[in-house]
Amino acid sequence: MLRIRRLKTEIKTSNGVFGSDDKFTEGLNFIASEDNTCGKSSIIAAIYYCLGLEEIIGGRGEKVLTSVYKTSIEEGESVWPVLESGAYLEISNGKDVITIYRAAKMENRDSKLITVCHSELDDIGKPNILCEDMYVHMPNSAVNKKGFHSFLETFLHIELPLVPASDDAIRKLYLQLIFSGMFIEQKHGWADLLSGMPVLGIRESKKRVLEFILRLDTLENEKKKDYLRTSESNIKHKWESLVKELIIYTNRESCTISGLPAGPKLLSEDDFSKILISKDNDSIEEYIEDLNEQYKELGLMKPKIIDNFDEVQEELNETENSIDQFESELHKHRDMLLSENSSIERLASNLEIIDSDIRNNKDAARLRDLGSELNLATSKDLCPVCSQAIQDTLIPDSSHMQVMSIDENIRHLNAQKEMLEFARNSHRQNKEKLQGKITQLENSLFKLRSLAKSLRSDLYSTNDNMSESIVYKRLQLDSEINNLNKLCDLLSSQKLKLKELSDEWKQYLTEKSGLPSKKFTDLDEEKIKTLRNHFINNLRQFGYKSILNLNQIDISLESYLPIIEGFDMKFDSSASDNIRAIWAFILALLQTSNEKAGNHPGVLIFDEPAQHSIVINDMEQFFNCIIKLKKSQVIVGITIKDSDTRQVISKLPSEDYNLIRVPNKAFRKFESESE
Structure with missing residues (x-):
């Protein structure tokens, strides 16, 4: 579950701080302005940006944001250059609240750095409020502990499945793909169903997203x-x-x-x-x-009794002495093998620790390079409890010793890793040699014992004509039997x-x-049927006219997208009806998920849904359908320049929606505390 509670943007200039500060509620929220160039989309883009989902808009990083965040901001006739900018987004998972901060323009702070504070926005800076830095749009940011999307997945109680990628690997289904089925942005989102979905190398990404949302x-x-x-x-x-x-x-x-x-x-x-x-x-x-x-x-x-009795006896004694020596040698080599195995296990354990330390240091370096400036006491060699100075060594009087930097730590740890890997390989080679030697000793012992057995036989039971032959045959028989x-x-x-x-x-x-x-299981078939029914009902309610008989519409069992006689229904739709179809399908996904225990987080964003001169009565039905939704939050960016749109909103019960009015310019100058 995701709920957007508050968005605050800050744009710092030489003439003060400009920005916006808006609160959102459960249910229907309007971000409304008199004109289409007042900054509604800039506000909505900040929501995407703080969640690290700006790829839905069409790119990564601050470049997807409007110039007001990066270059200049207007105040009347004056134009002020932007010195720094960023946004705070307060969200909830239904139980816990966090505030996300991401800079758009700031010296020494990369836009890939995200700070998460485990509190409401107004409580940031208070004692005992935990804030931690994370990164986004970097390798492993969807799986590593300090990866923001990995954190967000856990916070929202979402369990993303592993799905086939285009390179035949298995990868996690990314959050950017999931939310492209819920966030419909103005420029690309109204071209087709899920047209804002970024290309991230997941095979049949639309199909996988729909399977996940419906929990098929x-x-x-x-x-x-x-x-x-x-x-x-x-x-x-x-x-x-x-x-x-x-x-x-x-x-x-x-x-x-x-x-x-x-x-x-x-x-x-x-x-x-x-x-x-x-x-x-x-x-x-x-x-x-x-x-x-x-x-x-x-x-x-x-x-x-043969003439060479003494010689045979002496040979037997020598053979038995050799057996004792070989047994001693075998015992020694077996002990050495145990020692090598122990060393290999110990080195493997140490390598795991080194790898963990390297990952942690690289994460710290990555966050530092992105511009993390969290005021951590331990990074200043201060105890976080009593604030007394602490040392990272037990060696007395070590104040003159220089502590290694993060980069030096990484180089030192990598050198240690190479040394440990070299040692482990050496021990493995020794182990192979010892195993070969042990096999040789065991074979030699087997032969010596067989020889000793034959010599004893010669001493006490050998026939004068057959002694050598008998020994030979018995040795052969003994070997074959073994x-x-x-x-x-x-x-x-x-x-x-x-x-x-x-x-x-x-x-x-x-x-x-x-x-x-x-x-498909019976439950899957029921979910697909429910999706179809909601989709058709929504189309009928929203005034879809391109198809006379809406019952001809079906949901493809291959793509889970709407079709007519096996073809994409878009081909039979007018431009305005294509918009109605997008409304109907996106809402039907949420309706079906709510009814059939799907995975939908229960939030939708529609930026300028009144595309292609949509009939105002159909827009009213669209809003009424949203109001009837349960367990959901819908944010609609809309221009109310014409009286009809304004009238539609005014007809809605005031308690059923939250209206955020955007003035002539969305970003106003904040009053300073002194004022």
């Missing part, structure tokens, strides 16, 4: 479909990688695997039991059992992973089946 489920369903497509891709990728790994290891041992699904599917216990590895037409378990029998048979052969056992262990672990992926696949299929079978 289609937007959420599209997000769910994107999420499910990503989930499907991830599961398939993991499944295929797992299957590929199993096949590689199975082929390496000259085995075959059966019952393994090539792609994701729901697996039952029976399915898991059918995933088998075999070799030489035997199951792997039977084959391993047969190898163990062969190994035992070789060990039962009658040995004889490899096949590892393959069995791998199959067991991969089955567990398959079970997890199968469960994920089940969840994916469940969520996919929960998507609506048709594009």
Whole structure:
């Protein structure tokens, strides 16, 4: 919810301060003048400007404002050059009130800087009133903490969706786009429906805005479909990688695997039991059992004490010593690996802190460069509580030390970041080397233990004719048995992973089946029907005549814009009826949102809606329709030069609208306090 409560403009000249100070109410507000060049649009433009929505007018920054804010201001026959100018806008979200200040012309203060005070305008400057500087129309101003539009989104309790951009990225639906469906400015806004919408790289921006205002489920369903497509891709990728790994290891041992699904599917216990590895037409378990029998048979052969008993014993002792050394070396390398992992985690944590500090310092520098001059006590090394001097270091007697500036802090932090990243990369390289070394040590240990086992066998059970052959065969058998056992262990672990992926696949299929079978939910269809009904009723009420049978009008299910027989209804509309259609549609969006719990913030601005010689009776119906709106605020800039327009406004019940009269010149000279 957005309510505009007060707008105060200030234009400082050598002859004093000029400006305007207007208060707005709930419901219908008129900004009215006798002539079309008195400054109504300049006042309305200041509202856009303070909200950072001036792109709806046609540009960014102070250049969209009239010359009265930037160059000179007239006072009778005199013309005074503008020295400084800016505007205060007091708004509410229905509960809290803030005042926004944005400069239009000021030395050392960029127009991208916005100051937000958490109070009413009259309370600014009082003790304990929080004011903070933010920025707008800069990278990340819609997402960063100090970005004004990020703040405004939170303040207005708006949750902007993520939508596809023209470069295939996913971006937030910008506030400038949303409010272009509510703020209709004089120059471009009356050309067509939502014609003031800026181009910000969002794909099908009008469609996305209408989906958001009406809170259609289609937007959420599209997000769910994107999420499910990503989930499907991830599961398939993991499944295929797992299957590929199993096949590689199975082929390496000259085995075959059966019952393994090539792609994701729901697996039952029976399915898991059918995933088998075999070799030489035997199951792997039977084959391993047969190898163990062969190994035992070789060990039962009658040995004889051989002549080189002492040499074999000595070799066995050396082998066992080597095993001890390798085990010690392996233990040491594993400890070193743990240390490297700990260092990498610590450096990653430090890098997160450094990145946060860099962002904060860059935001501070950005605000400083824009001209922020908030009187923060901590920036002057003063305690905000007791006002005593404070130091940013615990080193005694550090008054002679020079404190780094923000720019020096950023350079120092970037240097620290580079150093930490270099250290982390070094530790990662060390980790890879250690992992490789550990693998080598484990393989060497395996061979040494197998050798020791064979040497013991030679000492106590070797036949004089077959000792070398037996050792060789037993080593080969032992190696094959170990490899096949590892393959069995791998199959067991991969089955567990398959079970997890199968469960994920089940969840994916469940969520996919929960998507609506048709594009629109029943509630969506009801909202679109309500929008159509309000639109047609408004057209009928406003005297739309270009189409004889208004029931031919429909709302496109592709663009959510009005069509006739599949074509844009603008092609069948006269210039004045096109204006009526814009009135009707913009009001219908608000009416539908109010009735069907949409996302409309409940505020509209129409600058000079009486375009193309609109019949005065239709204008009266337009105003009466606005008055009947609930939970809304509508600001209308209008010229009442002719008596008919003045008479229409005078016919309205005085309690149903707020009239802000703009004199010959909207910006008058403020009386000084001394006067």
